[in-house]
Amino acid sequence: MSKEITSRSQDYAQWYNDLVIKGGLADYSAVRGCMVIKPYGFTLWENMRDQLDKMFKETGHVNAYFPLFVPKSLFEAEEKNAEGFAKECAIVTHYRLKNDPENKGKLIVDPEAKLEEELVVRPTSEAIIWSTYKTWIQSYRDLPILVNQWANVVRWEMRTRLFLRTTEFLWQEGHTAHATQQEAVEETVRMLDVYADFVENWMALPVIKGVKTASERFAGALDTYCIEALMQDGKALQAGTSHFLGQNFAKAFDVQFLNKENKQEFVWATSWGVSTRLIGALVMAHSDDEGLVMPPKIAPFQVVVVPIYKGDEQKEIIDTKVKSLLQELKLAGIRAKYDDNDNNRPGWKFAEYEKKGVPVRIAIGARDIENNTVEIARRDTREKVSVSIDGLTIRIAGLLDQIQQDMFNKAKAFREERITPADTWDEFVDLISNKGGFVSAHWDGTPETEEKIKEQTKASIRCIPLDAADEQGKCILTGNPSNRRVLFAQAY
């Protein structure tokens, strides 16, 4: 990698950190690799969570909650899954502290309180959930089980980044059990579609649906489906995954049911998840140098109203106007905030809410009262217009829709611009290192080739797109035959 790109990516990391921290979403915590999600960031997460939860319920799922701790013996039951996560597990070995006899006021782990069996802090919940499902399932009449849980998980990563890769993170994980393979595959694809729908229509972020190659597959899955998004620095980000687990977990945990023919069968499984990483995707995809840009549909505040006044008299008149305006906005289902804090001046507030990415700002001052107008500024384009206060709510509602749509279109145009076909190795290398984005190229289907390409270019196969057309071609590296193109990119 060239020096220039290295420094550019360093700048990008700085830009990203500033956005997250100064935008008020999150901050570093005192705990290694963990972050504090601040109220503004958590409200965003809640909005995302509520919508996803609604979509899960619309597709027949229910929520439940399983333990944080997984006994090691359960964890190791599904071999591939255990192996895949073994290197990044936090483990509870003791259950008690005691006073340090040699160091007053300090505590040490009580060696007497060693656990007979260590507890793994879940990096994912397949093991604990499937050991439970065993007790829930006897007959085909118990199927399907369509359960989701909202939870935290812990993965002891070497290096962390706010939202994108923290030691502890929040997510949802769906775990379903089915009587047939076909049903399970359908479920896997259905949930991938739900994710794509959510990310595109609520987060205004276009994604590519695809299947992972064997080496990128979830540990223990037969197939991993994914949605891949493109960030503004040209790197790809896996935004969500949906796994077809086959009968692996059923066999590992001995989950069988009696079918209609009175025969024992292993159940078929899926799991799927998205995490607070989506917030990282949102930040990297939409923000500009002024700060965050929130898609209206999930923005913590959709509208902020800033009063501009001299003296209490003007303030009172504005207050009255704004009060009825806020009421109207609320009735229309628009999340609005009135910032009449007297400690900060309007200019300060303008800058502040731009950093936070509030989609629409309404400024109202004495001049406006006189003319029966307000000033509307949209965050995404930073355009300002003065409009009549009559019919404002309808105008704002329309504007929010427009912003949502425009943000999606902008992100999509950016991505389309950066899906480039490559037919020779030189072309491929040039595109990956200089242009970035997705490079669509032929691959011979072997893990060895995939690995070599990754070593040489740092680009991995992000996915085999679901809509990839059959096309005869030659592998970009080996020249061996291939019958469709896959998408390569450098990734987070």
Place this chain on the structure above:
RNA sequence: CGGGAGGUAGUUCAGCCCGGUAGAAUACGUGGUUUGGGACCACGGGGUCGCAGGUUCGAAUCCUGUCCUCCCGACCA
């Protein structure tokens, strides 16, 4: 776990090379003037300089050790 940078006021950092009364900006508190793109004045509170040793009359500064953080790499959602 390798490479780099860093730990000094709530925050961002200067001071360190060349040892000698701990600083700036910003944030915070009080009072006042302000308010259409990050206001200004006055006064004020706030730091055992990451931690532990060592050298020295004297250490933020030099030496040794140690812990932690960030960035890059490896690993990964």
